[in-house]
Amino acid sequence: MVKGPPDTTYMLVLIGLLSVGLIMVYSTTAFEGGTDNFTKQLMWLGLGVVGLLVAAITPIKWWRAAAPWLLGLCAIALFSLLFKEKNPLAIEANGAYRWLKVPGGQVQPSEFAKLAFVLVAAQYLEVRGQRLNLNHWATFLVLLGGLAGMIYLEPDLGTALVLAGTAFCMLIAAGAKGKVLFQGVLVAAVLVALLAWNTDHQRDRLLAWWNPWKEEYRQTTGYQVLQSWSAMSRGGVLGVGLGKSIHKIDNRLPEAETDFVFAIVAEEMGLLRAVGVLLLFGLLAWRGYAIAARAPDRFTFLVAAGLTSWIAVQSCLNIAVVTGTVPNTGVPLPFISKGGSSLIALLAAVGLVINISRTRRASKKEAPR
16 A cells, blocks of 8 residues: 545545535525625534544544444434434424534534445445345345434435435445345335325425426425426526526525525526536546545445445435426535535545545555455
8 A cells, every 4th residue: 555645636626516515605695684604604614624634634444443433323313303302402494303403503413324324334345245145135224224214204315315325336336246236226216115105295296296387286395396497497508697596585496505506506607507516526426436446445445435425326316306307305415505514524524535545555456355
């Protein structure tokens, strides 16, 4: 193994995405007459950068040792949210209990659970991978299902899907057999469809996705995506200009600064710049997987691949929701949406990837096995 500088391209792309995020948080919230939201985002960014630096310089062996403890803390926090009536720290927003009160603010445990899961899953798959038997699969699925199930019950189907998608990508990286993966995806798809269909608000979202113009959905569950389409079409090729969106005003497009921020990006910056943002996400994924390919051992290979997959899966799901490609599930766009827990957890994740990028194999022959 050889020590080297961090991946420069990866860091420059990250800075680009964070810059777009700050611009859009200011643009989507400052029209209300103040900069409180922007100031909070700057504070969260500062905390996130501290987390990135800590993750980037802390020896990987320490992360390996801490992973089970981190996952245990996240599981306890998620479990406490299931008892929202008896939990004085639980915070409700839009009918969901996803946050806990902490000194000076609130925290969303599911965001940090994704980071902890990747670390523990990498440990588990490091010594198994292609040798996964029935007992190994059962253990892995209990771990994944336990976390995803608690997140789903908040309710937060979108984050549960991101976690499941990340796990699937890690299984591919670990070399799990394609036939078994296909069967797993098929079973998971049927399970998600059944759960969604048997939950009133999720069933409404499925029906509204199929026909958002229908009278009963146009002003309810289909309203958000219709306004998202309107915002993106208004932006055209070059956009209406920063700060000039009309869809962010008076909650015309709900969650314009969080889950649907990409629609405002397209409205104000236009198709060309919106595609540029997508290319930045593509570059980040490309460099992340390249870092994984050069990782010095199997554990760091799986960690880098898992963290990169998390960002890629969540980005794709957010864009798919905003464009109406999939039903509305409500996940933030990494590095761009307003929010503290998501930004801090994501910056800690990329700090780990940067850490791994600094330690490379001496030759291609030392590929992780």
